Amino acid sequence: xxxxxxANWKCNPIKKNQAEKLFSSVKRGVTNIKKIExxxxxxxxxxSEIASSSNIKLGxxxxxxxxxxxxxxxxxxxxxKDLKCKYVIIGHSERRFHFKETKEMxxxxxxxxLSNGMIPILCIDQINQIKENLSVINGKKxxxxxxAxxxxxxxxxxxxxxIKQAKKTNESIKGILGQDSVVLYGGSVSSKNAKDYIFxxxxxxxxxxxxxxxxxxxxxxxxxxx
Ligand code: 13P
Numbered sequence: 001x002x003x004x005x006x007a008n009w010k011c012n013p014i015k016k017n018q019a020e021k022l023f024s025s026v027k028r029g030v031t032n033i034k035k036i037e038x039x040x041x042x043x044x045x046x047x048s049e050i051a052s053s054s055n056i057k058l059g060x061x062x063x064x065x066x067x068x069x070x071x072x073x074x075x076x077x078x079x080x081k082d083l084k085c086k087y088v089i090i091g092h093s094e095r096r097f098h099f100k101e102t103k104e105m106x107x108x109x110x111x112x113x114l115s116n117g118m119i120p121i122l123c124i125d126q127i128n129q130i131k132e133n134l135s136v137i138n139g140k141k142x143x144x145x146x147x148a149x150x151x152x153x154x155x156x157x158x159x160x161x162x163i164k165q166a167k168k169t170n171e172s173i174k175g176i177l178g179q180d181s182v183v184l185y186g187g188s189v190s191s192k193n194a195k196d197y198i199f200x201x202x203x204x205x206x207x208x209x210x211x212x213x214x215x216x217x218x219x220x221x222x223x224x225x226x
Contacts, residue, residue: 003198003225004146004184004205006039006059006121007212008089019046022215027056029219033226037205039087040212044075047083059087059121062095065108077112088113089207091133092123093152103132110134114141121146121184121207127172146182147173148207154187156209161187167201191220198225 007026013019019042030038033055041059042050052058064074080088090113091106106122110133113120122133122145134142149169154161161169166185173183185197186207197203206225212218 001182001204002035002037004037004039004182005222005225006041006087006089006148006184006205006207007218008061008092008186008207008209009040009042009212010061010094010209011043012213016046016049019043020049022213023050023056025215026218027053029215030055030222033222036222036226038222041087041089047080047085052084052086057086058084059089060085061089061092063088063090063109063113065105065112077109077116077118081116081118085118087119087121087146089121089123089148091129093125093150093155103129103135106133107136110145111136114144119144119146121148123148123150123186123207125150125152127169127176130173130176142177143181146184146204147177148184148186149173149203150186150207156188158188160189160193161185163196163201166197166203170201170203189221191217191224194221195224 039057039059041061060080063077063080064071067076067078090109095101110120151161153159170183174181182204184205184207185203189206189208190211194206
């Protein structure tokens, strides 16, 4: 199975031309990369500028569960589908913390992503969140969900999780969801540690924050896996 590398740009960059430049530099750098599913999740406002291409897929960083209506400021899963998003990140710890997202909200969002034919990437930092955040999802649909293990201490700190701890958590997640489940690692991933999470801790892919804002560093990460 292809390894999945996802760039989560978070609330960056500030200008549209910077986003276009970052995207085109990454695209140029990965032209010959094979056997990797490469995904970029820019802020909503850049999704249309960054059309998905054969070697880079498009993802969103969040969504709203209702299709449309009087919900000022929200972006629905249906709208993201129309923009050709293939993936949607749900329940990132920054959303849980800054925007007080609850398990009920996360459940609704996951359901909306699935019913619009996209793939949810559920971010967790504790094992118990799997059951809590997927309580309304039934057996068959569970297989479509990607889990991203992102320990809080490792996000944006430069203190990546030890390979030993990451591997142990990966095994615990697979113990719950099945050996064939797709589990990613995220938290201070760099071109130096990326391959260890894949080849030593057996993750199916990576969710990259800060390092994805530097095109050459991100391309190095991709190359170290391919
Ligand atoms: P950093 O790679 O900046 O630690 O961020 C990780 C993350 O939150 C990805 O979703």
